[in-house]
Amino acid sequence: MAKAKKETKAIQDYSKYIRWFWMVFLGGILSVILIFLLASWGALGDMPDHTQLENPRTNLATEIISSDGKTLGKFYFKDNRTPVGYNELSQDLVDALVATEDVRYHEHSGIDARGTLRAFFFLGGRGGASTISQQLSRQLFVGVASKSTFSRLTQKIKEWVIATRLERQYTKEEIMAQYFNIYDFGNNGDGIRSASSIYFDKEPKDLSLKESAMLVGMFKNSSLYNPRRNPVGVKNRRNVVLAQMEKYGYITEAVKDSLQKTDLDLKYTPQSHRDGIATYFRGYLDGFMKDWIKKNPKPDGSKWNLYNDGLTIYTTIDSRMQTYAENAVQQHMPRLQAEFFHQNTPKRNPTAPFLELEKEEIDALMKRGMRQSERWRHMKYDLKKSNDEIIKSFDKPVKMSVFTWKDGKASEVDTLMKPIDSMRYYKSFLRTGMMSMNPQTGHVKAWVGGINYRHFQYDMVKQGKRQIGSTFKPLVYTAAIDQLHYSPCDEFPDVPYCIEANKYGNPEEWCPKNSTPNYGGTRTLKNALANSVNTVTAQLIDKVGPQTVVDLAKKLGVESEMLAVPSIALGTPDISVYEMVGAYSAFANQGVYTKPVMVTSIEDKNGTILYQFKPETRDVLSEETAYVAVQLMQGVTQSGSGASLRHTYKRNRTEYKEVVTGYPYELTNPIAGKTGTTQNQSDGWFMGMVPNLVTGVWVGAEDRAAHFKSITYGQGAVMALPIWGLYMNSCYADEDLEISKEEFQEPENLSINVDCSKHKSTLTDEDTDEDTPEDLDFG
Template sequence: MAKAKKETKSEQDFLKYIRWFWICFAGGLVTLLLLFLMASWGIFGEMPDHTVLENPKTNLATEIISSDGQTLGKFYFNDNRTPVSYDELPQHLVNALVATEDARFYEHSGVDARGTLRAAVKLGRGGGASTISQQLAKQLFHGEGSKNIIERVLQKLKEWVIAIRLERQYTKEEIMAQYFNIYDFGNNADGIRSASRIYFNKEPKELELKESAMLVGMFKNSSLYNPRRNPVGVKNRRNVVLAQMYKYDYIDEKLKDSLQQTELDLDYSPESHREGIATYFRGYLDGFMKDWIKDNPKPDGSKWNLYNDGLKIYTTIDSRMQKHAEDAVQQHMPRLQAEFFNQNTPKRNPTAPFLELDQSEIDALMRRGMRQSERWRHMKYDLKKSNKEIEESFQKPIPMTVFVWEDGKPSEVDTIMKPMDSMRYYKSFLRTGMMSMNPQTGHVKAWVGGMNYRHFQYDMVKQGKRQVGSTFKPFVYASAIDQLHYSPCDEFPDTPYCIEANKYGNPEEWCPKNSGGEDDYGGTRTLKNALANSVNTITARLIDKVGPQTVADLVKKIGVTSEVLPVPAIALGVPEISVYEMVGAYSTFANKGVYTKPVMVTSIEDKNGTILYQFKPESKDVLSEEAAYVTVKLMEGVTQSGSGARLRGSGRDKYRADYREVVTGYPYEFTNPIAGKTGTTQNQSDGWFMGMVPNLVTGVWVGAEDRAAHFKTITYGQGASMALPIWGIYMKSCYADEALNISKADFEAPEELTINVDCSVVEEDASQVQTEEKLPEELEF
């Protein structure tokens, strides 16, 4: 009896435990359901609604796109993110992420119940339970987890709710793409597109399997697994990803083993505002866009954000031609700079890098440079320092990084130097500006504003304006042809010529001389020969015949906005004009007398592809087609027998070996028609070359920041030595790239040509001495 009672009591106790188990289980479910509901209602914090889920707010970089579809660079503050679609991801990248982060990604609906139970039982020691959808929810809506256990639980609940909503809102493929796009891979690599470009210099679709594995490995912790700081750890983590891909049958064991033995093979290509391709053009574009944003608000009246709104700017720059232009500068400038340093050693020039200045003039120049410097501005206006304190700071040595040419490439060196000494150091560097443009469309194809944007940010294409020297003379000749119907074959006496005082407002008589001095006269010259050899006196005769005002008016009509005073001296190139203006002006000649305003931006789109801006061509008739063509034929003489003849190849072997070394790429051996003009200003301070073929006009300027820093002699200081080689190297590369379709044809003649351009009857003697840009005897050709 007692035994039976005891068994009955045990059964009752068991039933009681079973009952309590189910009560607790049901209560737990109800509590969990209630917590879910409370989280979804926003009781634990604001939750994204349907519209926010549909358009999650992420900062998107503005992308600058070349005419051939390449990304030139981006505008961004903190997030260098440009989204890609799922179709742009290689399958092995997707497989790597699924195998490593969420093996049941295609089976669950946002929350992996099995993974969650496993994590709960093992207290997280068997791996986390967050699905890709949950991780995306975390990245999009609440960021890093709290250290407080209660807050972490509540955040996890919110994560689950948002993940489930995301699964309802988007397809698996869209969730996958969003996760790749949102993740920060470090080193300004926000999102998979930036990461693949920065770490491997590739678009995502071009990634190899091992590269995809490395990037997926970084999802664990991109700060810890940074391939630049921790290559060994990143390689080990990559190999874990490859092992996971093998585990889930995405790759076989042989492939896994072979890839695990390979190195990371990074091709680190940082994307910053001061690095990459077309940096000076991007600097110009930054100003262009800020002006555009001021005048073009969003439909709701708010302003576009250049750095966060994900705009797409379609430009006329051709990435291939831009690279050819930058390569040409980097081939020529270090050699020219080396010769400049060679001629300006303290022994050869105690005032280096300046010439013709005494110490007081140098001190004044340096003081002016000091007060114009960014250091002065910062200390004066940001730090509120006195002038005396600032001046004293320029004499105190400090650590700094300075620019150097190293093995023909731009580089940096850490040193300790006085800021004043660093100013003088940088004033010894020659600068350059170069622009290339299609004269028919006005599309600017290449823009190089200097050698290195990090250290020389002043853009010498559009910002900088320098005296143009003899490159101005074609405007004088064009005016004479247009007004007086002159022919290239017309002859003029090569004798001294003066324009009397007060004739054009000149207070004194103006008597320009040829560069060869008193002995550089005699006989007659055709206009073709005179322009080819930059004969100053004949140019003076022409401007006297048409009047300086006529020339100044023409220059204004063909796009030069810089001040050009209507005085006789403009004939020899005293006006200060930018490379940008000069290329636009010369393009008028190649475009049959029609001026087309240079175009840099063709359209702007928002992140959804809606067109916000589309350029409208601006052009106007300036010269007759005949006058433009005749001027071009005149300039062809410059490259046939004048100061630009070194663009041809024959008969140049007697140039000194060291000179050929500096004039990089010589001989150039072009055989096609080329119209051009060299220019050299007084004391060899500025060297110019303007070169044209039928569908491309390119201008190059080279000189120092201060005109007092220059070559002592014309051997290296002339436009044909300083600037022309850059044009020659650039054009050789453009012609070698046949896909660019750069013309080698003749310039098209007008249907009715009334002016004689065939000067074979009175062709100049090739042995005639050059004038303005004469070479030393041992270098003559």
């Protein structure tokens, strides 16, 4: 009996332990469930709701796309991120990530139970337990916890909850794409697309196996494994990824061993607002977009953010033509600059880089430059310094990096220099502006606003305006053809010509001269324009009146201020390259002016079209008048100041006792154009046209007082025309661009005679306001 009682008591005691076990076990489960419920309700901190999970808030850069589908650049404040879809990732990227970060990724639902238990029992000694879904939830919503145990535990619980939600909300492929898109790979490589471009100049889908392994290896810690600062560590980390891929059967041992021996083979291509191609165009586009944003709010009334909202801007710029244009500038300008420096040594020109200025004028010019500088603005408004303190600071040497042409390429050199001396140094550099446009569509194909955006940010395509010289003369000739039905073959006497005072509101008599006054005889209009004869141009503007020419220019898209005075005939107004290209395009487009177009459409991050351009066109000239004007301008490149486009030339520079070979243009197709040179050789222009492309080029210094001493090098045919020739040679070499080599289209029922073979001028081409540089080149 006593024994039975003892056995019964033992059983009761045992069952008590069982009850306690189940109570603790179930209590633990209920506690875990409660904790997860509390976390999901936000008791452990803010949690994303359904809307946030569907649209996680990430900063997305605005991307600028060229007409041929290339990325020209991006607008971003902090995050240079452009998302890609799963189908835009290479398979090697996907395999490398799974093998390295989450080998059971396709088997779990956000939490890897085996990995979690392993991490728990071995205290993380055999690897962590965070799945890709958990790591994404941390990146998107949770953030990095503090070092306290409670904080880390809370973070892990929130990660688990959000990871399971993400798994219900998205497919495995969508989660993986988001993970690649959210990660910061360093060096402005926010997201896999930026990283692929910056480190390898590729799209993610084009990455090789070893490139994919390197980028996946950076997920461990992109600050530590930075391929620019720590290439050895990055290579070792890449090899770990390759070993993981071999371990789980994604690659063979032979492939692993082979790739582990290779270098990283980076092709570092930095992305910033001042690097890459089309920098000046992107500067213009920044202003265009800010203006568009002011006028076009979001559907909810808030403003678009250019730097965070992930817009896509589709532009007319062709990346190939843009590259050819920039290369042409980079090829010509160092040679022209070398000649300028040669002529403006302190020995040859004590006031270099300025000519014909007194010391007082130079001092005034430099003081004006001080007040317009960023240094003055910063010290005046940010540091609250007095004017005297600021002026004195310009005479204190400071460390700086200055621009230079080195071995024919744009470069920087570190130096110690007074800011005032750096100002004078930069005023010695010749600048340029160039724009190329399809005259039929108005699409701008290339835009080069200067020689180097990092150091010369003032855009000389649309922002800057300069005196245009003889490139304005075709408008005077066109007005005469339109109003008086003149033919290119009509002859005019080449004699001194004056327009009396007060005839057109001009207070004084105006008597323009030719640069070489060999007067006498006659010239056809074609010959006169080809050789830029001022006296004939003066006769034409007197016949049609200055106001007629101004009205024509306005119809052709010139918005700059112009006075209706006789001297306008020789190009006295300040006009931009942008306006001049638009005006000339009407000649190639059979008299129809098409406003230049730079942006075709804008989309939001979901691909919804927010803006689509509408062409702006107007009939300005008859087809006949436009064609006759083109025939006149073809004479410029056949026998006038633009004839150097037709051949290769040499010049024996006895000063250097060597023969220097010129640019090999050798263009044989029909080209219409006009050179331009302003007073004192301050500005050099060339406007050139073929049937489906019009391109304008300007070259000059920041200040008009900095210029070549003589017209030998200071004319448009030498300063600007070479850039056009080099650019067009590159465009023609790229047959995919389909740049026309055909004749300009002749209108039906042409009534004006354009065949001047029977009308020969009694004068030669020697009398011109611009030298024909057939034997000119740079040393």
